[in-house]
Amino acid sequence: MSQFENTRIVLASRPEGRPTPQNFRLEQAAIPAISEGQVLLKILYLSLDPYMRGRMSAAKSYAAATEIGQVMEGGTVAEVIESRDPAFKPGDIVLSYSGWQSHAAASAAQLRKLDPANAPVTTALGVLGMPGFTAYAGLLTIGQPKPGETVVVAAASGPVGSAVGQIARIKGARAVGIAGGPEKCAFVRETFGFDAVIDHRDPDMAGKLAAACPNGIDVYFENVGGHVWDAVFPLLNTFARIPVCGLVAQYNASGEFPGPDRLPMLMREVLSKSLTIRGFIQREFVAAQGPAFRKEMASWIADGSVKYKEDVVQGLENAPEALIGLLEGKNFGKLIIKL
Amino acid sequence: MSQFENTRIVLASRPEGRPTPQNFRLEQAAIPAISEGQVLLKILYLSLDPYMRGRMSAAKSYAAATEIGQVMEGGTVAEVIESRDPAFKPGDIVLSYSGWQSHAAASAAQLRKLDPANAPVTTALGVLGMPGFTAYAGLLTIGQPKPGETVVVAAASGPVGSAVGQIARIKGARAVGIAGGPEKCAFVRETFGFDAVIDHRDPDMAGKLAAACPNGIDVYFENVGGHVWDAVFPLLNTFARIPVCGLVAQYNASGEFPGPDRLPMLMREVLSKSLTIRGFIQREFVAAQGPAFRKEMASWIADGSVKYKEDVVQGLENAPEALIGLLEGKNFGKLIIKL
Missing domain, CATH: 3.40.50.720 (NAD(P)-binding Rossmann-like Domain)
Known part of the structure; x- marks a missing residue:
């Protein structure tokens, strides 16, 4: 695929019971243009999590459902490849919520910069996320x-x-x-x-x-x-x-x-x-406890009192099958898609 | 009945489903003797409350079940008629947990003196209890x-x-x-x-x-x-x-x-x-909040911001029927037996 195409996976239909591959659709789209205060991201890693099953349903929940045809939601680690915000420059690695796609425009205010020297960047989707x-x-x-x-x-x-x-x-x-x-x-x-x-x-x-x-x-x-x-x-x-x-x-x-x-x-x-x-949904506690968590958890990882395990699957196209497996307990550790 | 007899109601059998009068038995017994640090009480009022249904069952609960043949439990307002503790004298009105009977021995440490000038003593079983x-x-x-x-x-x-x-x-x-x-x-x-x-x-x-x-x-x-x-x-x-x-x-x-x-x-x-x-069971909070409650509730009653209603039934012998009615919502206000 061309580097000027955005590869993405959208919700094709709502699952009844167990999701199937037919509930997802892989699409190509244009790379989005960015406006002032935004950056263009190339997604490196996509987090797969159980809550995603809820977003696929229309049933009332704590968050709005993903609409049919919309990109599946998800936390991501991405590289800035173009910036129209002074806080970010190409090459920066950030935590974003860009969903199941290869590229995304994002507002700078919604990103958190990650320092690969502190911890593997994937931990921002798991033990430190x-x-x-x-x-x-x-x-x-x-x-x-x-x-x-x-x-x-x-x-x-x-x-x-x-x-x-x-x-x-x-x-x-x-x-x-x-x-x-x-x-x-x-x-x-x-x-x-x-x-x-x-x-x-x-x-x-x-x-x-x-x-x-x-x-x-x-x-x-x-x-x-x-x-x-x-x-x-x-x-x-x-x-x-x-x-x-x-x-x-x-x-x-x-x-x-x-x-x-x-x-x-x-x-x-x-x-x-x-x-x-x-x-509870963790975001209820983010403002009050997020900074303390990141500091404390990082120290526990550093001194060995907290260990973690990641289960990394290659390729965005494998995300639907990986999520279906996650809901059945087939993953072993934090499930992450490497794009 | 003689004033030297204790009239009491014991649990005769465990109810299956709705309690019936046959689950209770009215008995006469000797007035208990008191030892040092105890007082002899003449019960004036008995509180009937929904939790009593639980004590009649053998099923595991937050409190031990009443044994067959034991006096039914319950909160009471009583008059001290004999005292072997310096803190109490005959004529004192106290809150006790003496159960469904006319007389009881009680340890002074388990009693709280009530001042009839402050509030009607029955409120110690209801709005102030x-x-x-x-x-x-x-x-x-x-x-x-x-x-x-x-x-x-x-x-x-x-x-x-x-x-x-x-x-x-x-x-x-x-x-x-x-x-x-x-x-x-x-x-x-x-x-x-x-x-x-x-x-x-x-x-x-x-x-x-x-x-x-x-x-x-x-x-x-x-x-x-x-x-x-x-x-x-x-x-x-x-x-x-x-x-x-x-x-x-x-x-x-x-x-x-x-x-x-x-x-x-x-x-x-x-x-x-x-x-x-x-x-929750209220006693979890008694130590920390009991004094503040009594003060605050008394002031709310005094200024009219809290009203209460009592439903007083005459005669210990009517307690079984009154409790059965309580479990069906037949009482209207705090149900109290006046002995």
Whole structure:
């Protein structure tokens, strides 16, 4: 393709249930012109994240849906190739929210410059970016783990879960992770240093989780829902806190869910155990905690107390398949498309 | 009966579903002897409250169940008739937790002296007692109503609901109440001064509630559950707070609830609207907020900004029927047994 073409992936149709490749369409378009205060970006890396499933649906959510024919949204690391703003010059590497495309115009005010000497620039999409901040803000503000308490998180090999467990341990709590398959479980225990890890494919997952949490669960960082919730629920302690940042297991579901109705039992436990359930989107906390997060997380990475893992897939054209796999837990670490 | 006999009501059997008079048994027993540091009490008033249904069941809850044959628990206002503690003398009126009986021994340390000159002593069981404090602590600590926000509470003619709405208005919020029947609704609007009130028996309750909350609901103080929840749920605003202190509508239920399963939809809304659901028992907040509550509530009663209503039933023998009625919303105001 010519360097004067913008390659992009748009939403072709809304998925019913599990997304398919037919819901996406690869297009060529003209490179956008930039106006005063803007820069032209060449995208280097695109972040793929579970929230993207929500944007593909028309259902009401915390953010507007992507329209049919619009470029799929997403966080990106990009190189400035043309600038009409004094704060940026060609060659600068920036964090932007440019979506699934090779080039984009962006307002300078919406960019954050990255210094490749500080950390690999891809970390701005993962451990030092939105997923890491989701873990940090949700765990510390809502979860509030105390020394000796037990923190449970699913998708523990992923960018949010792995940070949740490692930050919990930094705060003196026990970290119990749930992950899919022996390879991920070993990584969670050995590299991320969780105190225990359970394979969610284990037929006795609930029993194993109970055994790994002999003092119950004080914080359940909810990012998946589904059958992990069912295993966690009876183990929750009085005054347990449940930050809810994702429900990947039910993103592809639609229509009514079959009974029995678990809502009355949930509310009974909320009451009898004084539980706190709190949904959140990380941007709620960005203004107050973003700078502290970047400083603190960078120091934890530097001193080795937080590790991270990236899963880099080559080529924008592979993004649809990669996102479909992400929703099924096929990625292993922070999923990033390298353009 | 002789003045040397203690009349008491014990739990005869555990209810399955709705309690019946057969679950209770009236007994005579000896007046207890008191030891050093104790007083002998003659009970004047017994508080009946929804939580008592929970104590009748063996199901795990925040408090131990009452054993079969044990005196039913409950808050009481009593007169000291004999004292072996220097802090109390015969004739003193105290708040105690003596249960469904005419006489009781109590440790002086567990009593609080009441001054009848300050307020009618029955208010220590209602607006100035546990129900009023439940409203105060739950609404202010968890609900955190801001000026102009909309606060919804059910059982609005009851001791908790009426205080929730009136405190919400003191804090500058709109108070929307839900109550059963025209008489209670009129009282909620006219005497308690709510901005709007909905009859939960209205076939279009959900539609009326939506009309009464044109800007959505910011705080739903949950004390009933059931179909009120279903009407409230779609109206919740982003960042809405839901203190949960009771679920009267489901206390008599047992076994599984028929589908569809509403839990996944609840969690989806928790996530997409950043909802806070927080169960609580008032005693969690007593040490920190009890003194401030008593002072502030007394001043609100004195200046007329908080009104209260009591529903006084004569005779301990009528307590079982009164409690059964309470669980069906038959009381009108704070239910108190006068012995």
